[in-house]
Amino acid sequence: MxxxxxxxxxxxxxxxxxxxxxxxGISVIxxxxxxxxxxxxxxxLNDGYPFGLWIAFEVVAGTALACGGYAVAILxxxxxxxxxxxxxxPALLTSxxxxxxxxxAIIIDVGRPWFIxxxxxxxxxxxxxxxxxxxxLCVMAYVGVLWxxxxxxxxxxxxxxxxxxxxRFAESGLRFxxxxxxxxxxxxxxxxxxxxxxxxxxMLLGGPKLHKLxxxxxxxxxxxxxxxxxxxxxxxxxxGVSGAxxxxxxxxxxxxxxxxxxxxxLALFLVIRFADLILRGRLGLxxxxxxxxxxxxxxxxxxxxxxxxxxxxxxxxxxxxxxxASLMLFxxxxxxxxxxxxxxxxxxxxxxxxxxxxxxxxxxxxxxEILLYIAIVKRYPILAGRATxxxxx
Amino acid sequence: MSVDRRTLLxxxxxxxxxxxxxxxxxxxxxxxxxxxxxVGMLYDATxxxxxxxxxxxxxxxxxxxxxxxxxxxxxxxxxxxxxEYTKNIIQLYREGxxxxxxxxxxxxxxxxxxxxxxxIGALQKRDFGIVTWESDRCIGCRYCQVACPxxxxxxxxxxxxxxxxxCELCIHRIKEGKQPACCEVCPRGAIIYGTYxxxxxxxxxxxxxxxxxxxxxxxxxxxGGGTQVLYISHVPFEKxxxxxxxxxxxxxKMARDVQHGVYKGFIAPTVxxxxxxxxxxxxxxSAGEEESS
Ligand code: SF4
Ligand code: SF4
Ligand code: SF4
Numbered sequence: 001m002x003x004x005x006x007x008x009x010x011x012x013x014x015x016x017x018x019x020x021x022x023x024x025g026i027s028v029i030x031x032x033x034x035x036x037x038x039x040x041x042x043x044x045l046n047d048g049y050p051f052g053l054w055i056a057f058e059v060v061a062g063t064a065l066a067c068g069g070y071a072v073a074i075l076x077x078x079x080x081x082x083x084x085x086x087x088x089x090p091a092l093l094t095s096x097x098x099x100x101x102x103x104x105a106i107i108i109d110v111g112r113p114w115f116i117x118x119x120x121x122x123x124x125x126x127x128x129x130x131x132x133x134x135x136x137l138c139v140m141a142y143v144g145v146l147w148x149x150x151x152x153x154x155x156x157x158x159x160x161x162x163x164x165x166x167x168r169f170a171e172s173g174l175r176f177x178x179x180x181x182x183x184x185x186x187x188x189x190x191x192x193x194x195x196x197x198x199x200x201x202x203m204l205l206g207g208p209k210l211h212k213l214x215x216x217x218x219x220x221x222x223x224x225x226x227x228x229x230x231x232x233x234x235x236x237x238x239x240g241v242s243g244a245x246x247x248x249x250x251x252x253x254x255x256x257x258x259x260x261x262x263x264x265x266l267a268l269f270l271v272i273r274f275a276d277l278i279l280r281g282r283l284g285l286x287x288x289x290x291x292x293x294x295x296x297x298x299x300x301x302x303x304x305x306x307x308x309x310x311x312x313x314x315x316x317x318x319x320x321x322x323x324x325a326s327l328m329l330f331x332x333x334x335x336x337x338x339x340x341x342x343x344x345x346x347x348x349x350x351x352x353x354x355x356x357x358x359x360x361x362x363x364x365x366x367x368x369e370i371l372l373y374i375a376i377v378k379r380y381p382i383l384a385g386r387a388t389x390x391x392x393x
Numbered sequence: 394m395s396v397d398r399r400t401l402l403x404x405x406x407x408x409x410x411x412x413x414x415x416x417x418x419x420x421x422x423x424x425x426x427x428x429x430x431x432v433g434m435l436y437d438a439t440x441x442x443x444x445x446x447x448x449x450x451x452x453x454x455x456x457x458x459x460x461x462x463x464x465x466x467x468x469x470x471x472x473x474x475x476x477e478y479t480k481n482i483i484q485l486y487r488e489g490x491x492x493x494x495x496x497x498x499x500x501x502x503x504x505x506x507x508x509x510x511x512x513i514g515a516l517q518k519r520d521f522g523i524v525t526w527e528s529d530r531c532i533g534c535r536y537c538q539v540a541c542p543x544x545x546x547x548x549x550x551x552x553x554x555x556x557x558x559x560c561e562l563c564i565h566r567i568k569e570g571k572q573p574a575c576c577e578v579c580p581r582g583a584i585i586y587g588t589y590x591x592x593x594x595x596x597x598x599x600x601x602x603x604x605x606x607x608x609x610x611x612x613x614x615x616x617g618g619g620t621q622v623l624y625i626s627h628v629p630f631e632k633x634x635x636x637x638x639x640x641x642x643x644x645x646k647m648a649r650d651v652q653h654g655v656y657k658g659f660i661a662p663t664v665x666x667x668x669x670x671x672x673x674x675x676x677x678x679s680a681g682e683e684e685s686s
Contacts, residue, residue, distance in 0.1 A: 040550030047476070047547050050535030078669065080676040111533020111548065111555035118513060118530070125513040125530060129649050132536050133512040182677065186669040194662060201651055205510050205540035207644030208636050217651050346544060349474070 005089050005153065005381035008246045012375045020367040027364025030357050031108055039111065042357040048350025049341070053358045056340040058105030058365055060199055061333045063139065064227040066098025068238070069146060070192040071231025075261060077185050084258065086251060086384035089153055090242065091235050093382050096146035097369045103143050105365060106136075131201040138195035145188050152177055153380050197224040203339050211343035213285050213295050218276045219339070222269065226302075229265040230332040232258055233305075236325035240318070248383050256315040259324065266306040266328070270299065294338060301331035425504035425618050425643060431522035431589035432567065433621035434576060435596055436496050438628065439606060440583035443483055443494040445471070447575035447584060451481035451498075454563055454574030463551070477547045480560040481575055486632055493626060495633040496584060498560035498575075499524060499545045500613060500620035502643070506540035509645030515557070516546070522589070522621055523562045531557060542617055542636045542644050562621075589621050596623050618643030 034042040045052045068091035075081045076088055107113045118125075119136050127133055151173065158170035177184070200223030203210055216222075236255050243250040277283060286292050305324035314320050341352065354362075377383050448471070452459055457478050460469050472479050474497070481498040501524050502508075507516045508524060515531035518524050526546075533555050537546045549555035563573035571577065576586035585592070593614065600607040612630045613620035617639050624630065631637055655661060 036553060038549075038551055038553045038555065040552075045535075045550065047538060047550075048544065050538040050548065077673045077676060080680070082680060111535070111552075112531060113533075115530075115532050119532065122513050122530075127509075127511055127514050129509050129645060129652070130512050130536075131648055131652055132510065132534065134652070136512060182670050182673050185673055186666055189669050190662060190666045193665065197655070198652070201648050202536070203539075204648040204651065205506055205536070205644055207506065207540070207542050207647075208638040208640075209539075209542070217647055220651060220655070344539075 005086070005384050007157070007381055008248075008378045008383060010378055012378055017371055017374055020371045023360075023367040024364050024371065027361045027368075030361055030364075034108065034357065034361075042355065044352055044355040044358065046350060046352065048346035049344070049352035051340055051344075052109075052352060053354035053362055054105045054109040056337050057333075057362055059102045059109075060340055061336045062098050062102045062105070063199070064196065064223075064230045064332055064336060065234055065329065066095040066102070067192060067196065067227045067231030068092075068234040069095030069149070069231070070189065070196075071228045072235060073185060073189055074228070075258070078189065083254060087235055087239075087254065087258070089150070089382045089384075090238055090377070091231070092146060092150045093153075093373060093376060094234060094238055096143070096150050097372055099139065099143045099146055101365050101369050103139060106139075108361070131198045131205070134198045135195045135202060138191045138198070142188070142191040142195065145184060145191060148177075148184055149188050153382055157380050192227070193224065196227040197221065199223055200339070203344070206344055209344055209346050210339070211291050211345065212282055213277065213291060214339050214343040216276050216280065218272060222272060222335075225265055225269045225272065226332050226335055229262055229269060229328055232262040232265070233325040233328035233332070236321050237329060240322040240325075242377070242383060246377070246383060250318060251384075252316065252318045252321070255318070255321055256312075259309045259315050259321055260312070262325075262328065263306060263309050266302055266309075270302055270306070273299070273302075291343060294342060298331065298334050298338060301327055301334060305331070424615065424641065427503055427589045427619070427621060428518065428522040430520070431621055432562070432587065433501060433522075433589045433592050433623060434562070434573065434584055434586055435592040435623045435625070436584045437599065438493045438495055438583075438624065438626035438633070440581045441483070441494040441496065442581055442583075443485060444580065445483050446578045446580060447496065448479075448481055448483055450574040450578040451560075452479075454566060455480055475545065475547055477549045477551065477558050479547075480558060484634060486628060486634070488632070491628055491632075493628040493633060495624075495626075496575075497543075497545075497634060498622070499562070500543050500617075500622045501562060502617055503619040503621065504617075504643035504645060506542055506617075506644040507537035507546055509643075509648070510536040510540035512536070520564065521562070521567065523564050523567075524559075525561045525564060526557045526559065528556060540644060542639050544636075592623055596625050600625055615641040617641075618646070 030042070039045055043052060069088070072084055072087050072091045076084045107116065110116065119133070120140060155170040155173045155177070158166050159174065162170055197220035200219035200221075204215065204217070204219060206215070235258065239248075239250050239255055242248055277286065286295060305328040308320055308324040308327075309315055449459075451457070457480065461472060461476070461478055472482065474484070475482050481496065484495050484497065486493050486495060501518075501522060503522070505516070505518065505524050508514075508518060511517070511530075512532065512534065513530045515527050515529075516524060516537055517527070533548070535548055537557065538544075538548060545559050547558045549558060563571075563575075566573060572586040576584050579585075585595075587595070593611065596611040596614075600609055600611065607625050607627060608629060610630070612624035612626070612635060613622060616635070618641065624633075626633060
């Protein structure tokens with residue numbers, strides 16, 4: 001059963017993509033305002049809540065949602081499960097787009113983006129105690145690595161359809177990739193291992209401001225484990241959506257096996273989370289105030305998909321898989337929102353709820369991501385298998 | 394191959410677990426020490442009469458506007474706390490008969506969270522242990538605000554080219570041989586300037602000399618790893634706006650233990666990278682053999 005990746009084809013501009021384009025347009029205008037007037041005029045960010053929606057959603061949750069490429073690469077290359085090959089390209093594409101959007105979000109969120117270039121080049125000034133420095137360097141490098149990992153999809157197409165110079169470039173690029181593949185793929189696994197865990201470490205510096213149910217030295221491990229679960233969930237989610245929209249085969253059998261890996265990872269997360277809180281004597285906080293409620297909501301969102309998927313037979317049922325994956329995504333997103341915003345309490349006088357500009361720009365960023373995804377899968381060999389139904393998008 | 398894979402997984406899991414356990418080698422046993430040339434301030438809440446002369450003097454000495462520029466008409470008194478135009482504030486606490494003023498500005502921590510956070514060292518402990526900000530290195534990420542337990546650094550949200558605003562202990566005046574402006578003008582000597590050692594001694598001398606007058610604690614001696622600005626008071630410090638649950642450890646310590654515990658310099662990532670490459674190489678080779686056979 002060989003699934004060769006093929007372009008979906010069809011026009012890129014249609015009603016849906018035009019709508020997305022409109023949302024992107026609104027964001028562009030809002031962002032011009034943001035850069036002219038500053039963050040105070042356009043966002044709800046304040047001195048108590050310096051990190052807001054853009055960081056919590058686009059960067060912290062967004063990169064975790066973009067861990068499909070990482071999570072599948074672990075199975076495919078480390079555990080040598082070659083059968084997952086058809087999943088890797090779409091996963092890498094969502095990862096590359098997700099990470100690029102996160103990088104973009106950082107640029108619009110920081111006060112002085114024109115100094116960002118100094119972070120990678122001023123090696124002598126690096127503060128190696130800063131978890132954020134590690135995140136910044138790793139994310140910058142990983143955006144590059146992801147697009148390189150994805151490059152064969154573009155090169156293959158250019159090799160076939162390009163003329164003269166472009167074809168020669170594509171051929172030599174593919175040859176280079178064949179040789180360097182091990183080093184690139186290893187980097188593609190190493191970097192997310194480092195920065196997805198460090199994204200957790202970042203909030204340890206919140207110290208007493210981070211609620212004790214979330215503030216634990218195990219936070220990097222919890223972030224790492226949950227991002228892998230989110231990576232698998234995204235792959236399932238994406239297969240469901242692109243299956244429905246582009247009429248592609250869903251690989252249900254393969255996804256069922258994948259969700260087996262998800263069960264292990266989810267269980268691991270819950271065990272670590274509870275063991276840590278119990279061993280550190282924080283059991284009482286689990287039944288204390290509304291933070292406890294939040295905590296249990298989070299735990300339930302992790303536990304329900306675990307239960308749904310733990311039965312091997314039910315895993316074969318795609319709608320169940322899809323629902324479990326969606327819940328799992330919510331779980332991971334909520335865990336990150338809680339750690340970065342809700343369980344972060346700088347004092348009673350501060351409140352934060354994202355402004356309309358922040359929300360609309362976030363919507364615009366996600367729209368751009370979907371738009372690019374559609375454009376790329378329609379033109380380049382990303383999705384496996386042939387279209388079996390007329391495409392509807 | 395299975396060995397390789399197991400080592401790899403172990404590496405991943407042990408890394409996390411080691412971080413959790415806080416390995417002995419990585420943890421810093423002793424609390425931070427003040428730099429030898431450290432200076433600071435001592436605030437005595439029992440002496441302060443809330444005249445806010447220091448607030449005005451601070452504005453003048455640091456070129457800050459006399460009032461919030463966003464305010465244009467109507468009555469204006471004073472900002473309720475530190476903000477992007479205010480590096481120093483006097484607040485009043487009252488509950489029943491208990492009452493006290495308190496002055497807030499940067500504490501000039503011995504092991505500051507803000508410095509720990511800052512990516513390329515815009516915030517650093519520079520001369521005299523004073524925590525200063527260097528514009529040239531600031532990205533405006535605001536991580537220092539997350540990391541400061543005293544909520545000190547303020548960000549110019551009004552500006553399209555924002556800076557971080559915080560008390561730098563009037564380092565420009567100290568370098569001219571003068572005192573910080575707030576210490577110079579205080580009519581009651583409620584805030585005094587001196588070397589860190591001298592101030593710590595003076596604080597203890599006062600609370601020991603009048604045990605009825607003071608809470609028997611010098612705030613900042615150990616809190617958050619210790620600070621170069623010290624406080625003595627007749628009202629419990631939690632009530633004066635100091636953070637709850639801070640403890641004696643610097644806020645950055647746990648993150649550092651975790652990060653350096655896991656990374657061990659850069660050895661762990663390098664080893665992981667090599668192991669990953671090795672495993673993938675073997676997997677690929679065996680896959681190639683299968684195909685050709
Ligand atoms: S009080 Fe805050 S801003 Fe001042 S040195 Fe300490 S951590 Fe930094
Ligand atoms: S906002 Fe500036 S000073 Fe504060 S941590 Fe970021 S780079 Fe450093
Ligand atoms: S030392 Fe200077 S900057 Fe700091 S509070 Fe006093 S007057 Fe203001």
